[in-house]
Amino acid sequence: MAQYVDGYVIPIKKSKLNVYKKMAKLGCKTWMKHGALSYYECVGDDFAPHGLGFKKLCKLKPNETFVFAFVVYKSKAHRNQVNKKVMKEMSETASHWEMPFDMKRFSIAGCNVIVKN
Secondary structure (H helix, E strand, O other), rough: OOOOOEEEEEEEEHHHHHHHHHHHHHHHHHHHHHOOOEEEEEEEEOOOOOOOOOHHOOOOOOOOOEEEEEEEEOOOOHHHHHHHHHHHHHHHHHHHHOOOOOHHHHHEEEEEOOOOO
16 A cells, blocks of 8 residues: 655754743544644664764754654545544644744655655
8 A cells, every 4th residue: 555754854942942842742533533644753873973963954053953754644545534633623722832842844755655664
């Protein structure tokens, strides 16, 4: 079965990770409730010295790290259905949250899965 993934790279101040983690737990609960197949939020730990690397890509400052996150769906159509429900629910509580990262540095992409274990 083909799958579809939304991927995120989010530069974030290390001091904001606990606030972000609370928000991420709510995001996980919400996406899974509305049908996502799996949900991951990962914090940068090993900054590889070769290639461009996320550290350089994100132009991280000394007090920052990054979150690499992804949500897995059955298909792009399934993603669109799930995200419609998630965005509706999130918009009802959006006023309760202040983003713990700079949205101007936030990156997202939808991706077709081409290799899967």
